[in-house]
Amino acid sequence: MIEAMDLHKFFGDFHAVRGVSLHVAAGEVLALLGPNGAGKTTTVRMLSAILQPSRGSARVAGFDVVADPQQVRAHIGLLTEYPGLYPRMNGLDYLLFFAKLLHMPLVDGRRRAEQLLKQFGLWEARERKIDGYSKGMKQKMALIRAMLHDPPVLFLDEPTTAMDPQSARTVRDAINELRSASRAIVLCTHNLAEAEVLADRIAVVRDGQIVAQGSEVQLKAELLGDPLWELHMVEAGTGVAQLLAGLVTVEQVDGALLRYRTPQAEAVNPLILERLCSAGLPVIALSSVPQSLEAVYLRIVDAAEAERMPQAA
Amino acid sequence: MTSSSIIAVARREMRDTVTDWRLMLPVLILTFVVPLLLQTALMFLLSYLNENSTIIHLIPFGVLLCGFLPASFSLIGALESFVGEKERNTLESLLAMPMSDHELYLGKLIAAVMSPMLSSVLAMLTFTVLIMFNAPAKVIQGLTPWLMVEMVALVMCKAVVMVAGAVIVSSHTTTTRAANLLASLILVPMASMVQIEALLVIAGNQRTLACILLGLTVVACMLIRAGMSAFNREDILSREHAGFSFRKIGWSFKRFFRAYHPAGVTPEHYTESFSLGRFYRRELPVLLWDYRQPLFVVAAGSVAALFVGFSLWGTRTIHPFDAILLQVGHPDAPSWQAVRQAFMGDSYVSMLVNLTAPFSFGVFAYLTPLVSFAQIGYGVGWSLVHHGSFWPFVLGYIVPHSMLKLPTLMLSAALGLRIGAALLYTPKGFSIGQNVLWALANFLKVWLLVLLPLFFVAAMIQVFITPQLALFAWGT
Numbered sequence: 001m002i003e004a005m006d007l008h009k010f011f012g013d014f015h016a017v018r019g020v021s022l023h024v025a026a027g028e029v030l031a032l033l034g035p036n037g038a039g040k041t042t043t044v045r046m047l048s049a050i051l052q053p054s055r056g057s058a059r060v061a062g063f064d065v066v067a068d069p070q071q072v073r074a075h076i077g078l079l080t081e082y083p084g085l086y087p088r089m090n091g092l093d094y095l096l097f098f099a100k101l102l103h104m105p106l107v108d109g110r111r112r113a114e115q116l117l118k119q120f121g122l123w124e125a126r127e128r129k130i131d132g133y134s135k136g137m138k139q140k141m142a143l144i145r146a147m148l149h150d151p152p153v154l155f156l157d158e159p160t161t162a163m164d165p166q167s168a169r170t171v172r173d174a175i176n177e178l179r180s181a182s183r184a185i186v187l188c189t190h191n192l193a194e195a196e197v198l199a200d201r202i203a204v205v206r207d208g209q210i211v212a213q214g215s216e217v218q219l220k221a222e223l224l225g226d227p228l229w230e231l232h233m234v235e236a237g238t239g240v241a242q243l244l245a246g247l248v249t250v251e252q253v254d255g256a257l258l259r260y261r262t263p264q265a266e267a268v269n270p271l272i273l274e275r276l277c278s279a280g281l282p283v284i285a286l287s288s289v290p291q292s293l294e295a296v297y298l299r300i301v302d303a304a305e306a307e308r309m310p311q312a313a
Numbered sequence: 314m315t316s317s318s319i320i321a322v323a324r325r326e327m328r329d330t331v332t333d334w335r336l337m338l339p340v341l342i343l344t345f346v347v348p349l350l351l352q353t354a355l356m357f358l359l360s361y362l363n364e365n366s367t368i369i370h371l372i373p374f375g376v377l378l379c380g381f382l383p384a385s386f387s388l389i390g391a392l393e394s395f396v397g398e399k400e401r402n403t404l405e406s407l408l409a410m411p412m413s414d415h416e417l418y419l420g421k422l423i424a425a426v427m428s429p430m431l432s433s434v435l436a437m438l439t440f441t442v443l444i445m446f447n448a449p450a451k452v453i454q455g456l457t458p459w460l461m462v463e464m465v466a467l468v469m470c471k472a473v474v475m476v477a478g479a480v481i482v483s484s485h486t487t488t489t490r491a492a493n494l495l496a497s498l499i500l501v502p503m504a505s506m507v508q509i510e511a512l513l514v515i516a517g518n519q520r521t522l523a524c525i526l527l528g529l530t531v532v533a534c535m536l537i538r539a540g541m542s543a544f545n546r547e548d549i550l551s552r553e554h555a556g557f558s559f560r561k562i563g564w565s566f567k568r569f570f571r572a573y574h575p576a577g578v579t580p581e582h583y584t585e586s587f588s589l590g591r592f593y594r595r596e597l598p599v600l601l602w603d604y605r606q607p608l609f610v611v612a613a614g615s616v617a618a619l620f621v622g623f624s625l626w627g628t629r630t631i632h633p634f635d636a637i638l639l640q641v642g643h644p645d646a647p648s649w650q651a652v653r654q655a656f657m658g659d660s661y662v663s664m665l666v667n668l669t670a671p672f673s674f675g676v677f678a679y680l681t682p683l684v685s686f687a688q689i690g691y692g693v694g695w696s697l698v699h700h701g702s703f704w705p706f707v708l709g710y711i712v713p714h715s716m717l718k719l720p721t722l723m724l725s726a727a728l729g730l731r732i733g734a735a736l737l738y739t740p741k742g743f744s745i746g747q748n749v750l751w752a753l754a755n756f757l758k759v760w761l762l763v764l765l766p767l768f769f770v771a772a773m774i775q776v777f778i779t780p781q782l783a784l785f786a787w788g789t
Contacts, residue, residue: 100318
């Protein structure tokens with residue numbers, strides 16, 4: 001659905017995007033994660049055929065972004081960073097206006113607009129001026145606009161920026177509803193929780209480059225090591241570390257608390273419990289220690305920063 | 314290009330305008346209240362004056378004024394057509410639609426033009442109807458149907474010029490504030506034009522008014538063409554990253570100056586340093602070849618001007634030029650002072666008309682050699698009538714120095730035309746600003762390294778050789 005090869009973008013002498021390559025298949029949600037100014041929006045604008053790449057190539061929904069920009073734009077839905085709605089129009093008229101620009105027949109446009117308004121809970125507000133909509137409603141309206149022609153590719157740029165938690169939740173739920181086997185979605189965000197909840201794969205962008213790419217599990221394993229487990233015993237036991245040696249990598253022993261890593265928890269954890277019980281060290285609880293995407297992100301960004309510092313020096 | 318997208322964009326914009334009472338209220342006042350007040354003032358004036366002839370001339374001016382005021386106010390809408398949407402973050406969703414740049418631009422332009430046109434026509438009609446109902450029949454005689462049509466056409470053309478200019482400003486600025494500041498570049502010339510037109514209306518000079526109408530139509534067409542060629546999504550979004558910087562402008566200009574590459578090659582790709590040898594050997598021939606189109610236009614215009622000048626002799630008398638021609642055969646004594654005068658005059662004119670070319674679309678630069686050729690044509694006609702042959706005039710006064718001076722003036726004109734055209738057509742890879750800078754840098758380089766030396770040599774020949782040949786040819 002989306003194939004980008006070595007995309008570069010210069011604005012004068014400012015190198016905004018430096019060799020971004022990515023692939024998003026149908027049915028997949030890719031999150032572009034990165035700080036403000038990392039090049040996420042510029043990448044999305046190039047893939048949406050609004051900006052032309054200075055170098056490199058990209059095909060979106062089967063069309064080349066440079067050779068067939070109008071076809072690309074006809075086959076994508078773009079949710080911009082700000083909803084960007086016309087406040088003096090009512091919801092239905094707004095959607096019908098965009099349906100016309102998308103060359104949809106009037107009947108189809110109206111039917112689709114009505115269907116989406118109902119689906120996203122805005123049907124009752126369709127005759128109201130957009131000016132009176134809440135932030136969440138506005139964002140949903142922008143999502144409907146992006147979805148109006150049922151595009152096979154969706155670009156969602158910072159969909160929950162500056163929203164209160166409830167509105168953000170509403171929008172996230174709405175995005176979840178857009179998942180389909182035939183649709184590729186690219187989600188630009190610096191909200192890690194959002195990426196964790198919505199994305200199948202994550203690409204971390206920094207200084208216009210993709211510095212890491214993979215599924216959440218892959219990235220965690222790659223950057224944070226094997227999953228971390230925490231074990232609480234009834235009382236502190238001596239020689240616990242030696243007892244488990246060769247079975248797991250012990251990270252921490254603190255009295256009755258033990259932390260270890262293992263890539264094969266299903267096989268190893270029962271063995272550990274058995275060994276400890278046999279050694280007279282009954283276990284109260286065994287649980288996995290959550291490893292956040294934030295830790296992954298910070299690790300990547302710090303590494304990129306460290307790499308850049310000597311170059312700058 | 315499909316009309317449905319253009320109509321959709323235009324309709325939405327117009328609907329947006331008419332539903333905004335902050336815009337509509339002043340427009341309605343200017344459309345209906347101002348004509349009423351103006352009509353009342355005229356009636357009041359009539360009651361004091363016994364002589365109606367002055368008032369007769371004021372009525373067409375009233376029509377002009379009534380039409381101009383709402384048109385100038387509607388500039389606000391045109392000015393924010395792009396930059397306003399950008400500030401309100403609504404532009405990107407429009408840019409992401411499957412419509413071409415031209416469709417989007419035309420939709421915006423039509424919406425921006427329709428509002429001032431409608432309000433202007435309504436205001437002019439209101440004023441005319443009020444005058445027709447209230448003024449004595451003798452006064453109404455001053456407003457002939459032809460004059461009314463001319464006034465309406467003048468206002469319409471000015472509205473299109475202002476709006477087309479405003480839409481260009483709007484699509485090339487990053488804030489509404491900057492666009493409003495630049496609006497004075499549109500409003501001041503147009504307001505001055507209304508004052509000139511007022512004088513012409515009062516003087517009853519309809520012929521000149523018709524010429525102004527023609528000129529405004531040409532400018533309106535050029536501005537629409539310029540806007541369409543310069544507008545593109547890429548530039549609008551890229552401008553977010555490029556703030557206005559004199560340093561950057563200077564840097565680009567220097568790069569364009571130090572080497573010659575065809576238009577469209579961005580300054581980042583100018584890696585070579587300046588080389589005089591390379592300029593004369595390689596770059597100048599390429600530049601002249603690339604400028605073949607404006608050179609051809611200038612050459613064609615020059616030939617036409619020669620014939621026009623020739624045809625003028627006998628039908629019209631140009632007294633100052635006749636006085637100069639009477640001096641033929643009695644040249645001034647050669648001096649370095651005369652060389653300086655001739656050289657400075659040509660250089661100064663060439664520089665002035667080319668530097669103002671971005672504002673005049675290169676028209677003045679284009680006219681410079683044409684005036685010279687027309688003078689030659691006129692002189693040839695004069696010579697034929699007075700001396701039975703044009704050869705002494707041509708050989709003694711034209712050929713020696715004009716062999717250099719006329720081609721130099723033609724090259725200068727071609728460079729000026731290219732500067733003017735930089736606003737009308739932007740090659741791929743360039744922004745409109747880069748295109749103007751590129752053309753200006755080429756002009757400056759050629760002016761310094763080619764035109765000035767040639768003007769100097771021509772001035773030397775004009776002062777030291779031409780008079781000797783003239784004396785020889787005329788035998789005095």
